[in-house]
Amino acid sequence: MPRLSRRQLLKTAAISTALSTVPAPLLAASREKLVVPPLIEVRRGRPIVLTMQEMNYPLDGSHNVTVWGFNGNYLGPTIKIKSGSFAKLNYHNNLPQSVALSIQGLQASGELFGGAARVLKKGESWAPIVPIEQPAASCWYRSATLANSAYQTYRGLAGMWLIEDEQSLKANLPNKYGVDDIPLILQDMEFNNDGLQLFKQNQPHFVGNRLLVNGIEAPYLDVARGWIRLRLLNASLARAYDLRLDNDQEMLLIAQDLGFLPKAKSIKSLVLSPGERAEILVNMNEIDNVSLISGSKRSLYEK
Template identity: 40%
Template sequence: MKSSSTEFFAGKQTPTWGINGSYLGPTIRASRGDQVSFDIVNNLEETSTLHWHGMRLPAVMDGGPHQMMEAGSVWKPYWTIEQPAATTWYHPHLHGKTALHVYRGLAGLFIIEDEDSTALPSEYGVNDIPIIIQDKLVKSDGSFKENMGLTPFGLLGNQILINGTYDPYLKVTTSQIRFRLVNGSNARAYNLGFADNRTFYLVSSDAGLLPEPVKLDRLLLSPGERAEIVVEFEAGEETILHSFAGKGGIENGEFDLVKIIAETSLLKSSQLPNQLTAEPPIDVPENAKVRKFEMTTASAINGKEMDMNRIDEVVPAGAREIWEITNTGWDHNFHIHDAAFTVMDKNREAPPIYERGRKDTVFIPNGTTVRLAVEFGSYPDPNTPYMYHCHLLYHEDSGMMGQFVIVEPGTESQVSQQLPKGNHDH
């Protein structure tokens, strides 16, 4: 992790941060069952962290605000990949500064493969293409404006970078392209589709493949959410991946994202499988525990601002629970660490079809109550918490975050609501 500069705009150097480069970080690929380990070197001049968003792993390896790396230090996380194929990502999670650190460029993809996912277009950079979408506010000298609290939602930029590139285009050589879409923005949501209104197939949500392909012409992604789509192309045609204006709030604005140019001769792709995965859906038992959360303005959940030493929830390992989140304030979304969920309903109605897969982040507009069937991890540790929070990063930094620990089933009542002093005083 280091500071550098990047030429996004001709003749102008923008101060940026990056991982193994000047902006963003490398795509990491691993397979289900792999053991992985990293040496994360902090060559910044300040403390940061690196969180594995969407990963199922022990809390001490999560990279949240308790796994801080001081300037000049090295962090060595390791774990075994024990989850279905998915497009996950990594980014800092330093409490109070997450928005700024991500905005400056510290983020990258972490792709998990398994036998199901490799049946889809899987040649990275050829027919399997990452699309990391980030909005920026840019000064006349090319530097980024860094006022994270410009709107009630945080910073909403008017220039778009795709994979760290301004005004990009992509030449495709195969008749099917799998796009791994990542909303890496601090606050903006994107209503994704194509300028010619062509349809495409949603094949995966945040936390894994859908049971079968779903045909769409629009897809809404709020910050932190991911989706994988497969798009058909014919030789010689052009189109633009576009974000269409939404309902206001974090859905405002209309942007061209990527121009896509099909070569005059395309390699014919095989047909999409009718069944993408046999991974069972996430459901909950009839007597499932229900936890309720209220999100209002920008700095609290259930009326409490984030406290690094307070445990808000205690969850037995492997539990399946119902989490009910009500938003009575501005637009928010909700992300749970070391968990996957399905959206049961929004305002007691079935969620949009693109939100019915396995997820870890969900958009909750103002005036919405969402119920989630949540599947928790199986790494008990009563002394090291995971986070749940709004993934509008300005809101997260302002205190809209809580902490939970996963414990051995039956020991919930033995857990202190305060973390042991000494290890977590930051």
């Protein structure tokens, strides 16, 4: 199977994730491969177990430090569920802080939704059963803890939640998770000399100086020729991303936040604000490699 070369997919002054069909060992030696979050595909009766915990992970690429996440991984697994079914959630909090979680974009009643009112103290669990009754959409889950949601999300309490329906499953779209259907969680961070995350609690609009994709800085991904579907999530606290391809190639925007667009839209760039999701298609049939990059927009508040 032809592969794309190993280049960055998201860069710093331009955040970059690189898609490539041709191996490039020299670049591979200096770049890390994109980490694709584990997939939990919900089948009938299968519980969704999400254990919040600490683990060691080299966020800065060199220092193994304590980070937060789910089920032993930095960030959470991708949840995929079909509309018309039930999500049997099992939340467990093994962190040293109380945590409340929320699923952004999920249409559910308040007592099942979670949010700031449903706090899990250290060692506590919660097992709601949530009916999924909405069209296909890319949602995400994150901390909603009162006065602590930004810090906890920044530490790693975030993940994607994908809803499928009959139309999306029948659509002629890339749907092989981790192969041609790729989730990209964008974050900006700041580290000290030991690789620990720095968070300025009193800074109203925190903007980091390092840009990560799925917990990796400037990763690459080998893909086959054809169309590649990128599910983008801006999990940064204040930074907006002005995304484009480094070869100035057009992308197809097919979905945003709560579902598919009536018609795919050809675009050269896409601005993604904090919390926003979007799905784009990239045509890799005629090119060997390309990077998804971000322009100079620093944040919603600093244009």
